[in-house]
Each structure stands twice: as structure tokens, then as C-alpha cells.
Amino acid sequence: VILLWGLEADSPLAAVRAQLEEIGAPTVFVDQREVLGARLDDGRLQLSSGTVDLAEVTAAYMRPYESNKLPVVARAGEAAQRRVAAFDEGLWAWAEAAPALVVNRPSAMAHNGSKPYQVNQARALGFAVPETLLTTDPAAVLAFLAEHGDVIYKSISAVRSVVTRLRASGLDRLQDVASCPTQFQAYVPGTDHRVHVVGDGVYCCRIESTADDYRYAIREATVVERRPTALPAEWADRCRALARLEGLHVAGVDLRLTPAGEWCCFEINPSPAFTYYDTPGHEIARAVAGLLATAPVPA
């Protein structure tokens, strides 16, 4: 049986679930909205829909949100929240150690906890990477800006942040960097590409946008155009190698093709919201479902 964990409304989870249903693969859905009634005892999941022996799970797709931020949990009181935290911890511990194919294991996803750490791995595999400064020193930022002319800043950790251009209007806040190391990068011109690696499959989407961060293009009143494109075989291989290096069965690799023809790597997302980039034929969702459905039965 294939275990799916998350919220019904989560777009990637819903897309994979639909594809699994279409091919008739047996699934069990661990609905986070019902977490208050769920139990995990001695390798058995007790859900409102029945009991699941985790030893029978051949593959799992893990897309949970932070349980304590769900309204149903936030309202439930401290004792219930502790129980939910223990349930989540138990299921993640199972995901780490299970012989099943897990998309993705917590230790593999942890690489995304530090973007410069990830980018160093990409550099080692031959990707171009942006010139980067991590600093608490306002003077160093000014020197970096003077050297590169066009600079962006963004979070170092996995906390999602809007990639922002460093502009003259922001320099009056520069002293704030002394409080916490901050990541600055030379702006890399070019065209964004999101590459999804699913097992051995590689699916590339070209993104046309003039926004600093196309994910938030609407804030800059700009338009984003996406279309599937072929990634040169050499770079597809490198994306596969990068996902494999991090232990990821499914990954979203953020690349930018520069005017000089270099493929610059920014980040590897271990839990990509791929539906935004998927084709009308749901190619990526089908690939993830296929990967889960064909996972070998653990010995």
C-alpha cells in the first residue's frame, strides 16, 4: 500500500493521489485535518478510516504542513498538541528508517536547510553558482555591491523569503545585517528554469518573467509565462546526480540559463510544489505516482 500524508487541498498531494487512483494503486491517505483522532502505536497507524500496518507500506509521499499551525490543532489545547507532535515525530521517524521508498526522507530533505550548503554541492557537480557573500558586516555588503553593481538578498535557511534586489532605498537598513548573517548574491541575468527530477525522469519548465522573484511576480505587476522545454542531456544528468547526492527521489532544481549559456543553480527543493509547473497532461504527477506505484516490496 502507498501512504500519502498531508492535506486534501494540497495541490501536489491531490494530483499524485488522483493519478494513483487512476492506475488503481492501493493508497492510504493520512489526512492532517483528522490528526487529533490519529494514533501511531507499535508500527500501526490508527486512522478514522481504519488501521494500517506500516510494515505493509511500500512507498510514501510526505507532504504534511506544520500540524501546530492547523486551526483544528491550534484550538485543541496543549495536551492534544503534544499528542499531535508525538504522532508527527513518530511518523517522521518511521519515514527516516522505513525500508519503503519515501518521498522524501527527512535526512535527505535537511540539505535544503542551508542554501549555500546546497549550492556548494551543485558547484561540485559542475553547475555555475552565483557569487555569494554571507556576512554580518555592512561595509562588506557595500563593497560587494560596488564590485557587482546588481545584488539580491535572500534567506540562508529553508525559511521561504522573497528574493529582493538590494536598492539604494534599502541601504539605510544595512546596519541590521550585524544582528544575523545575511546572504547576498550577485544578480545573475537569464531565464529561469525549474527542473523536476522524479526517479530517473527529468522534466524541465522554462519560465519567462521580469520579476526579481517570479514566484511573487504578481507583487511587481508582471506576468509569468511557463512552458515545458527540453534540458540538454548533460545538464539533465547533473540534475539527476544532484538529487541522488542529496538522497532525493523527487526534487525541484532551480536553474537559470545565462546569456553566456551557463546553467546557474540556486536551490534544490526537496518537496517541490510541482503542479504549478506541470503540463496539461499532468506529466510530473503521473511520474511521481508511477515512482510510488512501482516501488519494490521491502524484503
Place this chain on the structure above:
Amino acid sequence: MLVVLAAAGDAPATALVERWRFAGASLLTARDLSTAGWRVWPGAPADGVAVVDGASMAVREIGAVLTRVPAVTTRDVPWILRADRAYVAQEMTAFLLAWLSELECPVVNRPSPTGLWGPHIAPERWMRLAVDAGLRVAAPQTGGVRVTVAGDRCIGDVTEDLCAGALTVARTAGVEILAVRFDGHGPGAAFLGADYRLAVTDGAVADALLDLLAGVPM
């Protein structure tokens, strides 16, 4: 210079730095990460500037790092606005992972994405490693007789077979330093667990760590 990365309230780490003062040891805490002066260029670690114990220094002057924390937590940054502490703690942890993983000097343990002081390994996994090392195991529990692995050296009042098992567990886990606990001193005592909380106030442990960091053959 030897750098000990620890929480500000880690008294054994402070004592260790005092003991190693003659070797140029200094304490690096989260407070240093809230101090102007850090300059790190990923891909060129030796060119960077660090802030250790409040003072800026060239990264190339750092000879070794001993890490005593798995991550920076909200408790480590009380001077940051409460609403921002979780974010700042995550950013500092992410920064340290990137920085430590690139240093060319000895860093023990090498950082992992699951822990700055070494890879997070669940109790059940430690048990599996112990069984694979030929050790008898008991249910995970705290306490017991503690031995310390530092490189190829095992420090503790246990028999040779237990030391050999502890060294194998550490080697299989891919770590250089490890505290291993048994339910006795003698042959056949059971493995109870392992972690990275080393008893650095023990002089023999401190000396072994210093040798390891200094690259003294063991």
C-alpha cells in the same frame, strides 16, 4: 587557534577553553553571529573573516573547530526580538552548516544537514549500529558507564572489547567523537546508547580531544 562552538551557558565548554587557553582556544557562541565582522564567501572559505569571542579574525588562522551544539536555538538569541528569534536561529544554523562544512581545518564532528555536531541518529539506529559492531544491546536509556571516542582513542573505564565496539560504532556512523554508554564495565556489558555530549570536564577526554584537533597521531 582552536575554536569551540558552544552555547553561551555551556559551562564545561567554557572550562575547556580555559584549559586549552595555552593552545589559543576561544569560544564561539551565537552572540558572535550577532556581531559585525563576518565575511564568508562560499567556495573560498580560507579568504573569509570570522568573529570569535567578540573579535574579528581571518578564517585561515583557525586551526580546528570542536562543535558542541546541534543547532542554534531560540534560547541562544535572547537579545533578538522574540518574534524574530526562530527565524534568526534558523538562519544562524544554516550559516554555520555552510561555513563549517567548507572549512579546510579539522572540524569535529564534521557538520551534517541534520546536526552541526554530527548527523542526527535515532536511538534505534544507534542500537542497530551497536548490534552490527558485535555489541550486546539493552533498551535505550540514559545513564550508565560512559566512554568517549576521540578519533582512534577510546577513553573510559571499560574492557577492551567494549572499547573496540564503541570505536566501531563511531566509525560506522562516520563520526570522530562520540559518547557511548554501557550498562557495566566488564566483558559483555550491554550498549545503552550514544550521543555527542562529551564529558569534556574529564581531563583525559579533554587531552584526547586536543590531540585529535591538533592532528597528533594516536
